[in-house]
Amino acid sequence: MQQTITNSKRTLIVAIVLSAAFVSILNQTLLMIAMPPIMADFQIDASAAQWLTTIYLLTNGILIPITAYLIGRFSNRALLLTALSLFTVGTLIGAFAPNYPVLLGARVIQAAGAGIIMPLMQTIILTLYPKEQRGSVMGIAGLVTGFAPAVGPTLAGWLLTYFTWRHLFYTVLPVALVVILLVFVFMKNVTPKQERQFDMLSIVYSTFGWGGLLYGFSMVGSVGFTSWYVLISLAVGIVALFMFIRRQFKLPTPILEFRVFQSKVFTISTLLSVLVYALMIGTQILLTFYVQNVRELSALQTGIILLPGALLMGFMSPVTGKIFDKFGGRGLALYGFTSITFALAVYMFLSVTTPIWIIAILFAFISLGIAMIMMPLTTAGMNALPGHLMPHGTAVNSTLRMVGGAIVTALLVTAMSGTMSYLDDVSADAMLIGIRVAFVIATILSVLGLALSFMLKENKRNS
Incomplete structure (x- = not known):
């Protein structure tokens, strides 16, 4: 199948699936800071509003593990069209939702499509390219998928300043429609169908x-x-x-093949990429609490503080992908976790007078470490698997990232709130102490990741 696709068609297919991934990730990050106006519009409390995020996460978690089955059972083109159509319908319903239950249903439909898009994107890209080129192309994928969360909070903050939360959906909708058109006209099937x-x-x-x-x-x-x-x-x-x-x-013929863990390289690489993703999500949440609750700055200012680091992560992903193709992932993992550990260790000493530019620079160190680890080690794990197990590998990797992110976020937020309960204080000063404690735990997890990186075998591809 792969030999019949020219380089230009291959590039076009990659551009299409990356566009689909971009729009689904952008949607997720846009809505994260839109809860207050939604709560005011629909007269709901914070716990109800939180379900707009929780239900998205749950639907993703339910759909992603069965994508390996879906990728084998249906053609790439049909599956991507279905996923994007679901996502677009959900976006349209969300834009005009007259009440909270309809908006919640729209999020379920959106997530049903988005849950299929990400593993499908990885499988298609890894199938199209030989092992020695996968690091570079996955690095480009990291640039695109990293750019969406980089601009999402800042774009959302700007839109919410001048428009309503519905404009977040209005912004995503035309982009999704254009991507559907591109898939319909240009998308080719690149993975073999299997009777399952x-x-x-x-x-x-x-x-x-x-x-x-x-x-x-x-x-x-x-x-x-x-x-x-x-x-x-x-x-x-x-x-x-x-x-x-x-x-x-x-x-x-299992729905999800857990024999992928028989590969030591896949197992270690997946654990490290899951850990670094969880640390990224956890750090962003802790910094949001710090900037908005302790320093009393706006959501837009929070996005601007995180923007340089997120952009750095996106732009460094192609560079680290090329380094991976040449030297392998062990050195990248060691340098990456060292950079992350350094920044997290400094965050343990945050105060109410810490200059904002230092916060931004430290987050840039974390983002650089993520760029060195996330996509390169995901690629290393997939390279260790035979072709027929690749859809299962991407589904396992994506699912464990979500679960790992939920677990670490729960651990860090619990450490913060538990500290405040222990102090019997709900003031900003008590929250600051709780945030420091949470960063101590995050630093320990990063040190564990650094230690685990030494177990990756050296793999110089140019030798």
Whole structure:
């Protein structure tokens, strides 16, 4: 299949799938800071508004694990058109939602499409290119997918300053429609279709397993680990996930192939990329609390502070991709986690007088480390797998990133709120102490990542 596609067509296909990924990521980051005006419009409280994010996460978590089955069962073109159509319909409904339940439903439809797009994008790109070129092209993917969260908060802050939250959906909608048109006209199928059995029991286990874990950990920050429905959700998730994994080993054609973990390179690379993604999400949330609640700056100012680092991450991704193709991932992981650990360690000493430019520079160090680790190690893990397992590898990687992000975020937010409870103080000073404690934990996790990086074998591709 791959040999029949010319270089120009291959480049066009990559551009199309990256555009699809860009619009889905941009949508997710745009809505993150739009909760206050939505709450005011629909007369809902913060816990209800939080469900606009939680339901998106849950739907993604349910859809992503079965993308390996979908990629094997249906053509790339049909699957991408379906995913983008779902996403666009959800965006259209969200733009004109007359009430909160309709907006919540729109987020579910959006997430159903977005959950398919990201693993499909990675699988298509990795299938199109030989191993020695995958680092460079995944680096370009990192540039595109890194640019969306870089501009998202700042763009959202600007739109919310001059327009309404509905304009966030208006902004995404025409871009999504253009991408659908491009897919319809130019998209080619690049991965072989396989006859697969649809196992309904596996889907049920997967839904309750990943959904239970994601829901439980996503609610920890607001209600704590001791909440009975958090504990029940986590218990259901763990049991269902155990049943799901056990069933996959018994099926002749599993929905999600966990034998990918038989590869040591894939296992270590995936753990490190999941850890660095979780640290990225956790750091952004802690800095948002610090900038907005402790320093009392606006959401737009928060986006501007994070923007230089996020742009650096995007623009460095192609560079680190080329370095990976030439030298492998071990050195990148070591330098990356060193950069992240340094910045997190300095964040442990934040004060109310810390210059904002120092906050921005330290986040740039973290972003540089992420650029060195995320896409290169994801590529290293995929390179260790045979072609028929690649859709399963991308689905496992994407799913674990979401779960890891939810777990680490819950851990850090709980550390912050737990410190405030221990101090019996809800002031900005108490929150600052809690944020410092959370950054201590984040630094320890980064040190663990640095230590685990030494287990990656040296892989110089130019030798």
